[in-house]
Amino acid sequence: MLKELRHYSNFGTPNYFFELLTTLKNKQNVSYLRSDIEKLFYNKIIDGRSVFDGCLELALKIDILQTSDNIVTINEGISNSLNSVNQMIDKFNEFLFLALKKDEEFHKIFCSEHLSHDIIYKSLQINNAAFGLKHSNLKQLLIDFRTIMNHPTPEINYFIINTRYKKLFDKTVLPEIKKRKIGIEEFRKSMELQQIYGEEAERFVMDYETKRLNNKKEIDWVAEYIVNEGYDVASYDNENDDIPNRFIEVKSYDGDTPYFFWSRNEYLTAKRKQQEYWIYLVNRKEMNNKNYEPIMKQNPYESILKDDIWEKLVDKYKIELINVNP
Structure with a gap:
């Protein structure tokens, strides 16, 4: 859709669409052709704009307007949301997002x-x-x-x-962002159990943090949208804190011995945030038990990397040729 509409300069404003839609709603006994709608705004200036080249095309693409035999009519789904500009904006955005979600x-x-x-x-x-x-x-x-x-x-x-x-x-x-955020190949891998386990553990931590803070804070599940932030959940140390100050990387494991894999980005984020960074280790066998608590390690750059009770193994190396003068 956006590719087809790319060459238009103006998609319209709320005031433009409110005037257009209310006109079509109030004059349903009049048959408006596409050319008639263009004439409605001829020589008009709305919100400082006089060119409305892409407005009608956008409206048809997102289905707030429909056409049959070149006659343009208003979609009943938005016709009942024209009591105010603000109400129309909310409904317009619904139509817009539904049209864009697969684009x-x-x-x-x-x-x-x-x-x-x-x-x-x-x-x-x-x-x-x-x-x-x-x-x-x-x-x-x-x-x-x-x-x-x-x-x-x-x-x-x-x-x-x-x-x-x-x-x-x-x-x-x-839902589409989650599918695409790590690419096609990684999305295939995400269908494997490890990805499922990871999301289950993140949901567990979201619930755990909400309860720990007595349901008084809104916890952000950052990993829903973003793959490279370096943490999965933005939470708070205490319910009276104003801004997030506990950034949690969630790791799930199975068995009696806790273990996890740590990416370079996560490691660098932990190094930068220090005391504000936490790793929550969630045992998949235990997390459905009512009183289960995950292992919570604050500042893992210090508390894990520099503690000999944790064995560290290199999983892979990056090998790069450096410029050497002959």
Whole structure:
């Protein structure tokens, strides 16, 4: 869809669509052709814009408008959400995300590579560079419809995804992101038991942290969206803490002896965060027991790597040729 719409300059604003949709709703006895809709906005300026070249095409692509015999009609699914601009924005975003959730171009933008977790604002954020020039029209649409917002810190070149639409994002887009975030080959591997075990352990830790903090904090399951953050869960040391300060990498194991594999990225994140970084080791055989508690190691860069009770084995080496002058 986005590939087909790439050459349009303007996808429209909430005020444009509110005027268009209310017109079609209030004049259902009138047959509007595509050309008639274009004439509705001829010589008009809405939100500082006078070119509306991609608006009708977008509306048809996301199904808020439908066409038969070149006659354009409003979808009843949005017709009942026109009591206010804000109500229309919410419904519009539902249609938009449903249309985009399978779009290949969209997932090149909203992928694990471009997403990250904002600790201060407890939100998912996306790099501005993810859109590039070719998708600047989509970026502007998402800004206009409040799906993404400028980061409160101006010098940070990121947008924050509006928490108002987090549930919608989780329902429509997240399942596809989870499939694609580690690539096709890795996704095949993710179907194996190890990936299933990992997600079960992460869910266990999410529940465990919620209970530990007396259900007073909203815990962020970062690994749902992002594969390279260096931790899986952003939690809190205490229920009175304002910002996340316990970053948990979840590892599951089976048997009597705890063990885990640690990536270079996780190791470097632990080294950087020090006391704020934790590893939770979850025994798969025990985690369904009511009073089971995982092994929790704070600052594993010190408490594990420098403790001789933990045996460390090198799983692989990176071998690289260095430039040597003859």
